[in-house]
Amino acid sequence: MTDLRDDYQGEYPILVEGLRNSFGEHVIHEDLALKVRKGEVLGVVGGSGTGKSVLMRSIIGLQQPEAGSITVLGHKMGDSTEEDSIDLRSRWGVLFQGGALFSTLTVGENVEVPLKQFYPELSDSLRSEIARFKVRLSGLPEDAAFKFPSELSGGMRKRAGLARALALDPELLFLDEPTAGLDPIGAAAFDALTRELKETLGLTVFLITHDLDTLYAICDRVAVLADKQVIAVGTIPELLALDHPWIQEYFNGPRGRAALAAKDDPAVSAEQDRGPQVEQTSTPHAGDGPGMDSSRTGA
Numbered sequence: 001m002t003d004l005r006d007d008y009q010g011e012y013p014i015l016v017e018g019l020r021n022s023f024g025e026h027v028i029h030e031d032l033a034l035k036v037r038k039g040e041v042l043g044v045v046g047g048s049g050t051g052k053s054v055l056m057r058s059i060i061g062l063q064q065p066e067a068g069s070i071t072v073l074g075h076k077m078g079d080s081t082e083e084d085s086i087d088l089r090s091r092w093g094v095l096f097q098g099g100a101l102f103s104t105l106t107v108g109e110n111v112e113v114p115l116k117q118f119y120p121e122l123s124d125s126l127r128s129e130i131a132r133f134k135v136r137l138s139g140l141p142e143d144a145a146f147k148f149p150s151e152l153s154g155g156m157r158k159r160a161g162l163a164r165a166l167a168l169d170p171e172l173l174f175l176d177e178p179t180a181g182l183d184p185i186g187a188a189a190f191d192a193l194t195r196e197l198k199e200t201l202g203l204t205v206f207l208i209t210h211d212l213d214t215l216y217a218i219c220d221r222v223a224v225l226a227d228k229q230v231i232a233v234g235t236i237p238e239l240l241a242l243d244h245p246w247i248q249e250y251f252n253g254p255r256g257r258a259a260l261a262a263k264d265d266p267a268v269s270a271e272q273d274r275g276p277q278v279e280q281t282s283t284p285h286a287g288d289g290p291g292m293d294s295s296r297t298g299a
């Protein structure tokens with residue numbers, strides 16, 4: 001297998017341009033563009049059904065787009081040889097909604113699945129040792145490796161899913177609503193773990209969430225999906241400077257204000273305030289509402 005791990009030096013490990021997805025008459029994305037920066041946690045938000053999961057599935061090759069180009073770690077999706085696309089798949093990890101663990105396998109065996117698939121030459125003992133390490137890395141006690149998913153709490157199952165996503169030492173981590181269904185303490189702990197792993201492992205994280213606390217706590221920037229496109233990308237203060245109605249309602253509504261009030265870490269706040277200028281990635285059109293012209297995108 002070709003090893004492409006060292007050949008990517010670019011600024012944007014994920015580049016999406018002109019993306020179109022539809023199911024029958026139902027157009028989900030039209031001319032959607034997005035650039036994910038290396039080493040950032042990018043939050044992806046949008047109303048229900050705006051196509052956040054379909055976007056993620058398109059990026060990781062589980063959804064064949066009708067048009068557009070998607071470049072991941074310098075490789076154009078769809079253009080690679082079979083060997084290269086297998087190699088590419090080993091460079092990202094995915095935590096799907098609900099964890100998607102195999103219920104008949106223990107946690108450790110779940111983590112071993114991708115190891116077996118991509119590195120069949122590993123001995124059983126080494127594979128099992130790596131799996132136990134990933135389990136611990138995800139904040140679970142080592143004995144969790146020997147338990148079945150049904151024996152774990154929801155929060156522990158999420159961590160088990162994360163352990164599997166980290167099995168191959170990925171450069172990119174995709175998380176689809178990781179804190180959904182967790183109690184506030186469990187959700188905060190998962191957020192802290194995500195941020196810590198991102199820092200220590202140098203991950204780039206694509207994070208779909210409805211959780212405002214998560215956005216405030218760990219996201220470097222947030223991309224907003226609406227009207228079939230990514231209508232804006234920026235730090236939360238930058239997004240708040242736009243007077244798009246959905247953005248205002250989302251971040252400035254009662255829940256948004258509560259999340260802001262709950263955010264008590266000044267370091268996170270300072271980091272967000274220092275963030276880069278907001279990018280407006282879509283072409284403004286009638287549905288974008290007032291304030292989405294390019295003269296208003298800078299915070």
Ligand SMILES: Nc1ncnc2c1ncn2[C@@H]1O[C@H](COP(=O)(O)OP(=O)(O)OP(=O)(O)O)[C@@H](O)[C@H]1O
Nearest residue numbers: 023026028046047048049050051052053054055210
């Ligand atoms: N395989 C499919 N076949 C038909 N329609 C689909 C398929 N997958 C997704 N859709 C539709 O595409 C739209 C976008 O779905 P998607 O799951 O990406 O939304 P989302 O933004 O992630 O929503 P939520 O926040 O509720 O999870 C929805 O209307 C959904 O019904």
